[in-house]
Amino acid sequence: MITSINISQKQYFNWQECLWYLDRGFDDCVYQVRPGCVRRAFEFEGEAVLVDISYANGALTLQWLIGTKSTATINHVHQFVADWFDLETDLTPFYKLLLANQPLAYMAQSFKGLRFVGMPDIFESLAWGIIGQQINLSFAYKLKRRLVETYGTSLLYGDGKYWIFPTPAKLSGLQPDDLRQLQFSQKKAEYLITVAKQFADNALSKNIVLALPDFLSRQKILTSIRGIGVWTANYVLMKSLKERSSIPYGDAGILKALILHGFMKDKTDLQGMDSFYKTFAGWESYLSFYLWRSLANKPEEQETSVMPPSL
DNA sequence: CTCCAGGTATTTT
């Protein structure tokens, strides 16, 4: 079976750029990138499916490889994919801002059509935020894979295995020692289990956060949880809830990118960071995403570098 | 050995 998702904002959409970002050298265990396509397993209301997502004629095409595919599941996956690749946003104003900023103008060309790659599942997003705190990304992806392969579920197709992120219920029953065996620090283990319990008890959910009236109250409900600071809260709000004006304050990668582009003198120059972000009001999340993107170069771009000539 | 990586909580000025 094949279904498709129309891309309403095609002007700045480049599937290859999105796929490249997904596969930029790290090992995310919840999807698999193949030529022109990304494969991912989903579970919704007890139904597990495996889908190949590719692009054709201005729409994303989903080939359903495994599963009984109820209408509810199809709708759920369609919504997930639309959120995952941010298909509804008109990027024209963002590209105008990029072009007006000399050190960043090259991005409008080099990254043209790259959509904000989200993480629609807020629990996975929170877990990933906790895992990623203060460690390098390679190690963070290793921890995520160990977690998923130990406590998640998988689908078999051909000779491949496709993993689905563990549920809050599954993780809520763990003890910190269980996660320490996967090389989680004591703190990360405690934080993650606490969050899992909140979701399992329905004390926290995507809808609960979405129902709050504004950004600050959403940030507050997240930072009130032990282990969730401003960085993690803002990260989750942008990756999972599409907050446009979220800034991952303190992010080591963002700071590095801002210094490389000449917007900050050093990592303590937080005022420089703030004033810089003000010029991208309404697009702070997209800008952050593009700054992260700038830290990874395609192999064929290494020599010519995607950075401005002055760098 | 040192420093740091997509931080946070706690303690000390």
Place this chain on the structure above:
DNA sequence: AAAATACATGGA
């Protein structure tokens, strides 16, 4: 209120 420090782990 602001600054220093402890916490954990693997990689360069």
